[in-house]
Amino acid sequence: MSQGKKHLFLFTIGPVQSFIYQARKTQDLFAGSQLLCDLVRKAARYVEKECPNVDFVFPHQGIVTQANGSVPNRFLAVIDIDAKQLGEDLEAYIRQEYKRKADETLNACFPNQTVKGFDDQIEDFLDIYWAAIKHNGDYKTQYTAIENLLGATKNTRYFNQLEETGRKSSLSGERNVLFYNYDASKRFKNSFLQGFETGVIEAQDWKNTDYRDSFRIGYGEGLCAVDLVKRLYGSQTFPSVAEVAANPAISKIQHESYKSFFKNQLGIRFESHFYYEENLTEKYFKNNYRKGVANVFVENQKKLEEHFKLCGLKDLKISKYYAALSFDGDKMGKWMSGEFLGEGKENDLKDFQNLFSKLLGDFAEKAHNIMEGKGKNSQDWRGKTVYAGGDDFLGFVSLEHLFKVLKELREKFDEVINKELQSPENQQKYGITKDFTFSAGIVIAQYKHPLGDVLQWAKKMEKKAKSEQGGNRNAYAIAVLKKSGEINETIYKWEKNNEWTTEKFDEITEFLKGKFSNKFVFEFRDMLERICDLKNKTKNEIAMFDGIGRTELTRLIKRRSKSNQQPTKEEVKTLTNTILKLYQPDNDQPYQADTIENFLEALDTCAFIQSKI
16 A cells, blocks of 8 residues: 555444353353454554554554453554555455454364355454544544544444344344254254244254364354354363352362363263252253263263262362452543643643553553462462453452452552553653542352343443442442342442452451351341331431441340350451441541441342352
8 A cells, every 4th residue: 555644543343342241151251352352453463564654542552463462442543554445455354354264163163064144144243443534733633533433433334134034143142043052853953943934044053063172052052153153262261150159169179080070971071060069960961961961971970979079079168159340441531532631731642542551451461460360479360351451351250359359450550550640750741630540340140140141230330330329430339149039239439538448348258257157247237227217318317327336236246256256355346347447438428328228238248258158
């Protein structure tokens, strides 16, 4: 391409959240994220090749072209070649790369076979948008203009109507099933795929593939072309939520012989669900595997139970609950547009954006290490990161480490980003005096709870942490999805009266693991419900809680201590004070309408976590 006038060039690939979050397994979630990241990297490298003088504004060039890790789904660059030609060629190249990967996947599973409808689903999938505007020096104005232009392009997009009638994919629920895994007669197959127009689409039975991993499509699942490519993308495996929940316990024993038993004797891949004795039943294998596997299990059931006992799993208390963690930078649009730059610093917006995106990338790497226990002061493996794009993050963490991980992430965020932005050098250049913050949504759920529902709750709680009626940003919101159907919700600022609230959650949970019974939590709520209306409080009722509440809380804590481990008066006092620190409002904040109820939900959350770890 010939050189010409400079242009700002903004490029994005989607769909993002809908594609990533449409998942039945954590592997789907991770693979979807990696696929989009890899396509963005390919796009950035294509631009580098065609335009050697390209200047990436954001993300920082070292991030957008790195070999691995998470990258945002968009980039902004200054180019000096024909922008229209670059945009058209780049879009064609990315679609071609995605189609090539899809064809490779199909050929690996079903060599030399065609599947009617496969190409149509693949070619109709990606949403690719780009915009370009002349770059003549007034960067701030041009940045606003190109963002508006891209937004208008998305709002007026053209799309092909893909008419399909029949059973929809188990992941997306949007496109027809083209691949399925079921033990079934021809009659049942016709029922399973009911609604298909005969002769238009012929779905492929997964049992007939020679693909190396015959369990990638689960028993009873049906996938479309897009979801098949996502399910099989990449070589890196991702732990299930059952493994995240169980890891603190199973890391203490040697259980390799138990894991190998499933492959050697049952002919199936080991799944983390098998850490739980409740799944070692004939019914479980019938519902989740083919009939032949269930029969082999029955023949080997006693041997399997012996292995389960010998490796120590039977005597372990293995948690069935884990936490999903989603967070996002607060007021990201305002930060990127330069609203928080000092007076007269507008001309430095482009440099600021480049520095800001670099710092976000640095934090993303640190967040990944914190989650997975890497670094100089690392602890045991605590969870797994799905993606860490800097200002946004999604991962899973064991309950045992939840509040420590939250605190470390928030501390590292300030250390890597705010400390650098407010360094003397950057203060002089950009005049930033405001802290950049993030808000988090945390969901505690059982490993059998539908993953899609957990992810929706994570985003819901993240929004509550950001909303003015909730945490009003720089906060975190926790939802506990109990097996009974009951849901606890609580919202807190990261700090209250210069103390970490996450640390208080952790301290209370540790107390309950020791000499104190969690029964006082429920008795305390019952007592308060009898003396005041928790949903509609007055100042007098709040004052009454402050007086009676402390005395009654102390009495109940002491009364409900564990009989064989009697706590001292000092320990009772310490626990009481720690609990009340979650209730007492910030010195600079008035009492909120839901202070007491939110506080009691926090105590319920601590009691629940303690009972599950």
